[in-house]
Amino acid sequence: xxxxxxxxxxxxxxxxxxxxxxxxxxxxxxxxxxxxxxxxxxxxxxxxxxxxxxxxxxxxxxxxxxxxxxxxxxxxxxxxxxxxxxxxxxxxxxxxxxxxxxxxxxxxxxxxxxxxxxxxxxxxxxxxxxxxxxxxxxxxxxxxxxxxxxxxxxxxxxxxxxxxxxxxxxxxxxxxxxxxx
Numbered sequence: 001x002x003x004x005x006x007x008x009x010x011x012x013x014x015x016x017x018x019x020x021x022x023x024x025x026x027x028x029x030x031x032x033x034x035x036x037x038x039x040x041x042x043x044x045x046x047x048x049x050x051x052x053x054x055x056x057x058x059x060x061x062x063x064x065x066x067x068x069x070x071x072x073x074x075x076x077x078x079x080x081x082x083x084x085x086x087x088x089x090x091x092x093x094x095x096x097x098x099x100x101x102x103x104x105x106x107x108x109x110x111x112x113x114x115x116x117x118x119x120x121x122x123x124x125x126x127x128x129x130x131x132x133x134x135x136x137x138x139x140x141x142x143x144x145x146x147x148x149x150x151x152x153x154x155x156x157x158x159x160x161x162x163x164x165x166x167x168x169x170x171x172x173x174x175x176x177x178x179x180x181x
Contacts (some may be wrong), residue, residue: 007102009062009075009109012050016063017043019071019094026095031155050076057082060118064093064106072097075106077114077123085121087114091137098133107141108174115169122169126162128153138165142174 012020017040023029024037024046037046053059059078063071073093080087089110091103107125114120125143127134139145143165151159 006067007072007105007109008065008067009106009113010065011054012047012061012063012074014044014047016047016071020046023071023073023092023094028095029092032092053078060087060110060114062106062110064097064102072102073106075103075110077110077118077120080118080120085119087118087120087123089114089123089125089143091125101140103137104140107137107143111141111143111167112173120169122166124164124166126152126164128160129163130160135163135165140174141167142171143167144171 020037020043021040024033024043033046035042035045037043050059050061053061058080059076060080061074061076061078064073064075065071071094073091075089075091077087077089089107091107093103111123114123123143125138126149127138129148144167146164146166149162149164152162153160
């Protein structure tokens with residue numbers, strides 16, 4: 001990621017386990033992992049799984065860190081389909097990092113990495129329609145709205161519509177506006 005922003009993307013390390021445990025303790029993080037991440041051991045398994053996915057060429061997860069190495073979140077290109085050069089972008093930030101444009105900058109950086117280094121052509125992402133902050137992240141990172149997927153996700157027995165966004169390698173780089181995320 002652009003060093004001038006004070007943020008960096010790097011692969012997850014075992015030493016990040018405590019930071020991951022703290023991040024997943026936040027109620028807003030519920031549902032962001034298939035298995036609960038409620039202990040340092042669970043966080044270590046979660047980190048190992050990220051490395052396994054990288055090795056299998058199926059997903060690329062990055063820790064988003066500040067200049068001192070403090071974990072601020074994650075950005076991932078997953079569900080990689082090499083046949084069609086497509087990936088699915090997901091992201092989260094820690095409670096203390098929200099609202100600062102960190103997720104948008106991380107998504108912009110991971111998109112550039114995915115196009116240039118991972119040789120993907122199309123990146124997709126989706127968010128619940130009742131999550132305007134995530135929509136702002138997608139738009140600020142240059143992901144265009146493509147449509148709505150009806151009742152795609154289920155949390156606690158409630159189904160949610162998802163707004164689908166995408167960005168292509170041939171799209172213009174989004175103009176960064178410091179006034180918005």
